[in-house]
Amino acid sequence: MKIQLALPVLSLLAAPVVVEGSFWQGLRRRVQFDDPPQEVSEDGPPPRTCNPSGMSNYAFLGKDNSERLLLREGVIDSIPSTLCGRNNSKNVILVVGDGMGWEMNRAGAIAKRVVQELESLGCDTKVGCPDNTAAMEAFAGRTLQDYYTEGKGSGLSYQELEGFALVTTTTTVIQAPTDGAHYAPTHSLINGSTADHDNGLGPLALNKCGFAIDFDPADYVIDGGNMVLWNDVLGGKNPWEERYFQENPDTSDGFDPTYIMQHATDSASTAGTYATGHKAAVGMMSVDLYEQDVNTILEDAMACQKAGGVVTSVPVLHATPGAFVTHSNNRKNRDQLRRTFQKVAPTLASGVCGGDYYPYPEDLQSMRNGSLSSSWTFFEQQEGVLAEDFYNGLRDLDPDNGDHVMVCVGGDFSASGEDNMPYRGLDSTYSNRWCSAGIVETDDTDPNNTIPIGVTPNSTICNHYEPEEVAQIPTITEHVQAALDFLSKDDDGFFLMYEQGDVDWAAHANHMDDMLGTMLDIDEAVQAIMNFIQANGGWEKNALYVTADHDHYLTLLPEFPERVAQNLIMGTSHDMTPENNSNKNPWTEAINAGRHSDDSKTQGEHIGDFTTWTPDDVENVGHFWGLRESGGNGWGSHSTRPVPLFYQGDDGCVEALMGAGYQVVGREVPGVEDKIDQVHVHACMLKNLFGL
Numbered sequence: 013m014k015i016q017l018a019l020p021v022l023s024l025l026a027a028p029v030v031v032e033g034s035f036w037q038g039l040r041r042r043v044q045f046d047d048p049p050q051e052v053s054e055d056g057p058p059p060r061t062c063n064p065s066g067m068s069n070y071a072f073l074g075k076d077n078s079e080r081l082l083l084r085e086g087v088i089d090s091i092p093s094t095l096c097g098r099n100n101s102k103n104v105i106l107v108v109g110d111g112m113g114w115e116m117n118r119a120g121a122i123a124k125r126v127v128q129e130l131e132s133l134g135c136d137t138k139v140g141c142p143d144n145t146a147a148m149e150a151f152a153g154r155t156l157q158d159y160y161t162e163g164k165g166s167g168l169s170y171q172e173l174e175g176f177a178l179v180t181t182t183t184t185v186i187q188a189p190t191d192g193a194h195y196a197p198t199h200s201l202i203n204g205s206t207a208d209h210d211n212g213l214g215p216l217a218l219n220k221c222g223f224a225i226d227f228d229p230a231d232y233v234i235d236g237g238n239m240v241l242w243n244d245v246l247g248g249k250n251p252w253e254e255r256y257f258q259e260n261p262d263t264s265d266g267f268d269p270t271y272i273m274q275h276a277t278d279s280a281s282t283a284g285t286y287a288t289g290h291k292a293a294v295g296m297m298s299v300d301l302y303e304q305d306v307n308t309i310l311e312d313a314m315a316c317q318k319a320g321g322v323v324t325s326v327p328v329l330h331a332t333p334g335a336f337v338t339h340s341n342n343r344k345n346r347d348q349l350r351r352t353f354q355k356v357a358p359t360l361a362s363g364v365c366g367g368d369y370y371p372y373p374e375d376l377q378s379m380r381n382g383s384l385s386s387s388w389t390f391f392e393q394q395e396g397v398l399a400e401d402f403y404n405g406l407r408d409l410d411p412d413n414g415d416h417v418m419v420c421v422g423g424d425f426s427a428s429g430e431d432n433m434p435y436r437g438l439d440s441t442y443s444n445r446w447c448s449a450g451i452v453e454t455d456d457t458d459p460n461n462t463i464p465i466g467v468t469p470n471s472t473i474c475n476h477y478e479p480e481e482v483a484q485i486p487t488i489t490e491h492v493q494a495a496l497d498f499l500s501k502d503d504d505g506f507f508l509m510y511e512q513g514d515v516d517w518a519a520h521a522n523h524m525d526d527m528l529g530t531m532l533d534i535d536e537a538v539q540a541i542m543n544f545i546q547a548n549g550g551w552e553k554n555a556l557y558v559t560a561d562h563d564h565y566l567t568l569l570p571e572f573p574e575r576v577a578q579n580l581i582m583g584t585s586h587d588m589t590p591e592n593n594s595n596k597n598p599w600t601e602a603i604n605a606g607r608h609s610d611d612s613k614t615q616g617e618h619i620g621d622f623t624t625w626t627p628d629d630v631e632n633v634g635h636f637w638g639l640r641e642s643g644g645n646g647w648g649s650h651s652t653r654p655v656p657l658f659y660q661g662d663d664g665c666v667e668a669l670m671g672a673g674y675q676v677v678g679r680e681v682p683g684v685e686d687k688i689d690q691v692h693v694h695a696c697m698l699k700n701l702f703g704l
Contacts, residue, residue: 075300076675078289078695079704087668087695088704096316098703102661103500103554104309105541106286106509106697107170108332109534110279111516113563114251114656119524119572119635120531121167122159123438126151126576127532138439140583151577155570162252164658168531169539170558175659177666178250180689181562182240182652183277184293184301184676185232186225187217192608193233194599194649196240196275198295198342200303201225201677206295206341210348212303227301229681232275239291239676242654242684246271249686251653256567259640269639270615272565273599276650279331279516280343282561282690287335287509289694291676295343297335301677305339309697310507311356316702319411319502321360323495325433325488325533326513327423328363328370329353332561336509337361344368350375357387359411359506360498362491365392366423366431379418387414393421399486403494411502419494421485427478432514434477434485436529438576438585442482445586447474448521450594450624452601464601469592469624476526488512489537496544507701510537519564520597522637522645525589528576545661555661555700557693563653565638572634590629590644597648598622598638616641654687665696 082088092098109116127137133150135141160166164176187199198206201224202214216224230237245266248255255261256269263269278294285291287308288298298308310320322333329338329349338352346368353361353371365376376392378384389409391402409415423431437445449470455463477485486494492510499506512534518527538558545554579585598619602608607618616639625644630636638647659666669692673683683689698704 075290075306076678078691078698081289081672081674081691081695082665082699082704085669085672087665087699092704095312095698095702095704101505101703102552102700103505103548104507104697104701105545105554105556106507107534107538107541107556107558108283108286108509108511109515109531109558109560110326110332110511110513111519111562111564111650112512112531112534112560112655113566113651113653115566115568116515116519116527116531116560116564117168117171117656118160118165119566119568120528120535121165121171122156122573123528123576124532124535125159125167126573126580127440130577130580135581137580137585138441140581142582144581147577147581151574151581154573154577156568156572157570159573162250164656168535169542170535170556170658172542173556173558173658173660175657175662175666177657177659177670178654178687179559179657179693180242180654180684180687181277181282181560182242183275183281184227184239184291185275186227186238186293186301189232189275192599192603193274194276194603196277196281196294198293200293200296200341201227201301202303202341206293206303207344209341210345211299211305211339211341227677227679229676229679239681240275240652241681242652242687243271244684247653251563251656272563272651272653273615273638273647273649274652276652277562278343278650279561280335283332283335285690286561286694289691289698291691296341297331297343298339299341303341305352308336308356309694309701310336310358310509312698313505313507313701314359317502317504318701319359319499319504319506320508321358321417321495321499321506322362322509322511323360323488323491324363324511324513325435325530326364326369326511326517327367327431328361328365328420330363330369330513332511332513333361333363333509334369357416359415359502360417360419360495362417362419362495364422364431364433365420365425366429370420370423371418373424376418376420388416388418391417391419393425393484395484398483399490402484402486403490406494406498409498411499411506417498419491426481426485428481430477432517433488433491434482435488435514435526435533437476437525438528438588439580439583440529440532442477442479443475444473445476445525446471446523446589446591446593448523448589448593448595450596452596462604464605464622467594467596467598467601467622467624469594471591471593473586487536488533489540492537493540493544496541500544500548505701507697510541512537516564519566519637520648521595522593522648523589523595524633524635525586528588551661555659555663555697557657557659557662557697559657559693560655562650563655564649565647565651565653567636567640569630569634569636575632575634588633590625590633592624592626592629593645594624596622596624598642598646599649614641615639616646619643619646657688657693662696662700665699666692669695
């Protein structure tokens, strides 16, 4: 079979790209350009015609920024000579629910409303109320239609904010795609993987003719460019597109339920776009595609004598918070994270100190009693110090006096060593949860015994954190409140990014019980932020943006509200995650088994060979992850589906940028009708933070 593709010659790929298996098979189509068509095989597009124009790309195209974007779109009349010193500036607070797509918000909103209604009926949702006939009868037959099936929705604190929009989150695909096109690759315009070198320390990536790659914003798969773009036809105009909820959706117009599963971004890349207004590749934090540092909005705030801080429920230099307080071409380059964190020196950094995502222990020791102690105050989890006493001494600190605050809990500071803060389950307790686990079965005929052939679940009931540890660690709401109290002392204002990172961790594990607990956490923390705003100048002095860095792939079934209520009533809320859950990513295992090169099955069918939920499990919990045909825990990964944005105090900026394009290393990227991109969110935050 031959396919007609017409190829522009403006941009170059590093090498011929071969996209194998059912992924390419499902995405063949004819694309029209100005150039005459060329014959290509069904293995993928041919290499681009060699063109040396990209060699001086960086020199003559330069960098865009949010001020220029705002000027082009008519949001501001001129670019000031400095960001500093305007009286109409606002405090800006960005809340990122990591992985918190539209369906996660709906699940959390429904769960909160169910809990509230059950409690109004006299049910203690922490232990259950199986004898409460009124509660049972009230929720019999309750469906999604009794709540909401599209749009902004209601139930969570931030759904009361005035503004609502959809945000595209796509990233770049440069040099070559990853096997199976699961995530976009960790490739910049510097040769090789970003894991091989520090920022910018490598030659430019070249095409097969020896010329530097010229960035092309055309859709990578369909138009032969090297950036993923959102497509309303393939992915559906809205996250609530009805065909995602149908067993046999009509795809005659091009709709493809697997489209959102290809070339997903990661939190580093996408949070870096929120932080800087610049696109970068997977794994890169607040650098451009040439791996050069780009100022974050937090750094800009501090340069204008404002305070700047981050609070997270996961490790403090993990991808999302790290993107605001470090600069790295590789999120796992700990030494580079350490060096750039020291350079940025945020006014406040608060989170878990565990794994590889926090400053070195010797740096923390210096904050205790070494050279850094003159400017930093270190608050750490300690045995014998209760949560209510954790922030003793904070009231004596003031950013205007040069004080900096570092907060470490969990991880290496906690007996259990968990790398996220305690988060509750649906019943708001920290115990009686399924610790999902699975055993990957391998082919014993393989000499290396490494080829996966299936997964067997092996879950146990456990506590996420032990009670004595929970007693030592302030809740995420208390951490956010402490950050607000401290940063707001700065007379020039502040920028704060708060991340509920474990929404993402729960979604990776296909763990609904954990995820609903994290949604209750973010709901309460944002309510505290909204209360702070009302008490401190209102929306004239503050702007709040609540969004996500990316989506996953969750689908609620009509009976989901009834299942939530039934499990709470019976005292079995942990069963919102089946015992058969494996905490294994089935597409990763399928790729490890070479299934991405196998056309004998669809991608969904291959994934289904590594899932562990039964049809009864799906029925009992009222939801599933990934494609319907793959089984209930059929994904465990990010997706490219646009995410919701809830906001207020924005003064019309988001509306003005709806559908607007933007630039990446000087190349024009088209906008998407009725949507904005993360680039635009940065621009609006910058406008309000500095009163542009």
